[in-house]
Amino acid sequence: MTPYTPPLRDHRFMLQEVLEHQVLSLPGFEEVDADLVESVLEEAGRLASDVWAPLNAPGDQQGCRRDANGRVSVPEGFAEAYRAYAEGGWNGIGVDQAHDGQGLPEVVASAVQEMLHGANMALALCPMLTAGAIEALIQHGDDALCARYLPPLVEGRWTGTMNLTEPQAGSDLSQVRTRAVPGDVAGEYRLTGQKIYITWGEQELAENILHLVLARLPDAPRGNKGISLFLVPRRLVDEQGNPGELNDVICTGLEHKMGIHGSPTCSLSFGDHGGAIGYLVGEPGRGLNQMFTMMNAARHKVGIQGIGVAERACQQALAHAAERRQGRRGGQECAIAEHFDVRRMLLSMRARTEALRALALSCASDMDQARHAADDEQRRAAQARVDVLIPVVKAFSTDQAVDIASLGIQVHGGMGYIEETGAAQLWRDVRIAAIYEGTNGIQALDLAGRKLSRDDGAALASLIDEVDATAAALVAHARLSALGESLAAGAHDLRAAMRVVLDAGRDSTHGEDAIQALATPFLTLAGHVLCGWQMGQAALVADAALQGGSQDAFYSAKLAAADFALRHWLPLGRAQRAVIEAGLDALSQDPVVR
């Protein structure tokens, strides 16, 4: 596998030149300035490229092991690499200073996370899950719980997990059966049940693990409303906050997965010896809602993860194509990067990765606005955008990342299929990102159903207005008018498709089926148009820089990427409008499922 180069130039372009560091003027970021952001990104890039990235291929080969006592060992070097991360203070960069984090904007934290995922997705999953646990405690835990459990999580001395899935409860969490009964000590509960697919569910690379577990209290109602959220430490914590004896939780198995072999995916059994001790987080019966507040942030991070892997696939494909000599161009022997079919693949990978990154970082900037803007209305409007964007960032980035990693294999030819090359690992690893934290189908339902219907499409419509504004600016621009026309057509299609989806959803008989049928094509269309919008903005900035006299080849490459995104990629997404308008006749036939 080729080395990983942190994409600092593109991060800088997005944060400084496109988003203009607007978040730095928000209340709460008084101590953050552009220089600090720059040095954070550089330092994170060094950790990613020098420490984490070299462990990616060996981690895939070694995988994880579970011994007869349920102890889990992870690949060599992972513990040291994690320690370097925690000791560097990276775990708290996005956490508010009120909770002893560094309180950097989400948009900066996202850029850092992208690099860590690109360097080593399997390892980066561990802090990603911890971040979810931190979020859950901050938002829902009472003061006592936070005081005891939050600091070591923020410091990265302890890690966190999310325990949702059970064999009969996957996409449908209302089926959760794990039970919690009040324990002998006030405030303690005893949990019993089986959880599966628990990412980094057992390991000894940190001093302790805090499992956040969905379970049912006695006499809880059936379905979603009977589910509560509990904190279950791997090691029980004494009065001084030190982890002591092991709780009644054991790892009963590790999944044999297609990828992310360096990340232990555990089956956990709670309460085989009388009940695992746990603590209620927030109110009873609110477990699913609480988990979903965590999942929203986690979904954005999964999108970021896809982008990190896509970036690495781009780098690896380009390095190979520049090196490998096959065939001729204009009669001369040449590197395959000279062949236009290969350039098409390379540019497609590059343009899409940059477009996805731009959308995800723009969404992160909205997350900062939603949390920090001084004005209520501004916060509300930003949150409405975030709510619409997150399912797109999660699902579209990961679907595209799988395809980008596949093109990376294709650029390598036969070598791409050989594991030692490393291109295959990226494809195998990133495939899970389209499944976990809510499958991409679930994301599409979230967008086309809940997120559209609750405001009758208003939040998305206002995003489309912004797309139109960018399209108009491009059309008015001599050199970029073709890009603008393409973007305007995309915005028009998205608006029309939104109307179809909203109308279909209102049908009391078939509405539920129609939303399901149209959701994925709709999300795909939205992803293309919103990514096209971002690349349109990028083109305006890059063109202005070149017109201002810059000789930086980055800008002309950005223009080429924008041209590709808007004229070679967006048309493929626009075709989803016809699919949406074709309706659900074919799907309604029963013999479909034969």
Next chain:
Amino acid sequence: MTPYTPPLRDHRFMLQEVLEHQVLSLPGFEEVDADLVESVLEEAGRLASDVWAPLNAPGDQQGCRRDANGRVSVPEGFAEAYRAYAEGGWNGIGVDQAHDGQGLPEVVASAVQEMLHGANMALALCPMLTAGAIEALIQHGDDALCARYLPPLVEGRWTGTMNLTEPQAGSDLSQVRTRAVPGDVAGEYRLTGQKIYITWGEQELAENILHLVLARLPDAPRGNKGISLFLVPRRLVDEQGNPGELNDVICTGLEHKMGIHGSPTCSLSFGDHGGAIGYLVGEPGRGLNQMFTMMNAARHKVGIQGIGVAERACQQALAHAAERRQGRRGGQECAIAEHFDVRRMLLSMRARTEALRALALSCASDMDQARHAADDEQRRAAQARVDVLIPVVKAFSTDQAVDIASLGIQVHGGMGYIEETGAAQLWRDVRIAAIYEGTNGIQALDLAGRKLSRDDGAALASLIDEVDATAAALVAHARLSALGESLAAGAHDLRAAMRVVLDAGRDSTHGEDAIQALATPFLTLAGHVLCGWQMGQAALVADAALQGGSQDAFYSAKLAAADFALRHWLPLGRAQRAVIEAGLDALSQDPVVR
């Protein structure tokens, strides 16, 4: 992994009802009738489902091993399964009776091959390569060579390999360095060199292996014209035709591949001890041409292979979706196959697999016409169609198969990422099909370059005329007119895109680059339109059957698949026209490759 069910009903539909067994009236097939075809398919289906399919998952887990002497062992049961195949006479079904084959039409052989690949792609590769060697000997070997080497190949007692690739010579075979010098015995040559990626290059499941090897004679010119084709037996053959002592060929390594673990992919070293004994096949300097005649057939078979794996992915996804209960529809708990987002995935997988199968079998029927039609002009016209269709069948079927297998994983949710489920294996296995036998990019260049330019698009234009005729028949049909309109629009797009490609290719400065830039979008568009055409024909046949009073649910399912293919899938392909018309500005910028 779920059991494999031979798709006999759909094969029967294509062969009998759509293609109307037309090939059975060709000269040479006098002894073949519909009943024989039926019993051949049923028997092959039994071999596939009962003997080969159960070995697919264990073969993936066990993989192949090479010992210190270079001997290779394959997964348990493979030798017995291969023997059942050879002893059943399956290896010769598509070989002319003049060469002791059974002389069945290619369209029947293709259906049989699809089942074997669907059951066990790794094992099916072995006879696929043998078929290439048989073809090479029949077309290019002299009588003496054929007399000695052909019978055991046809019987399946010996297997064949294709030795093309060397480390520096992959897509560009002009770089081949392996040398052949005349030996001491007249007619013998001594070969020295290194070959890589040799599928089933070493094994002991057959009595002997015949390696077909590209090499250079002394004083051969540089480049393509200096390459000749040699037959190099693994064991030298005595006067009685019995394999005896080992030749000077050794397996120096097995590749560690992402998939098809049951197929040994070998590095072979020829001539470490004085030179491997080989025999010239046909004229010197014609090696590449000879290899390409083999590869044309092999490319069709790789397409068939993709379809076989796609079919198995469909079956497995449907079985899971019908079983797995999550969520509710209309307030009732239900199997996930009830959810329209899942139905969309299942129908997309099913409709595309059937469309690809229809196109590949239609192409096979043209191959029969090209070889057997009484009339010269008929043969020539059929061959022209075959030449255009083969790159489409190879590349489009395999690209789509990768995507279909990916949807199969998605239908399984988290379970899809766990190896024991088997969905992941299909995706890992089939990924190679888009790379070997000429990458899909090479196929696209073959179509958009050589195949279009040599007759100025005439062969493709006449295929598009047929698409138009089918579209017109659909439009004239009350219930199918929407399908016809969609197909007509696709035909229109393909014709327009063909003109763009032909015009671009005529530009003496940029023509070469333009063909490269446009080739893959063009092949993708052609694949969608030609598959849509096949599903349009299928819809006409299925509708007529239902109107004729049939109650067979197969026909209504076929109509649903056709509706999906033409109205939900074809529009996505049609979007490639806009990509083609966008030209190559973005690709021409040098900084693209940064």
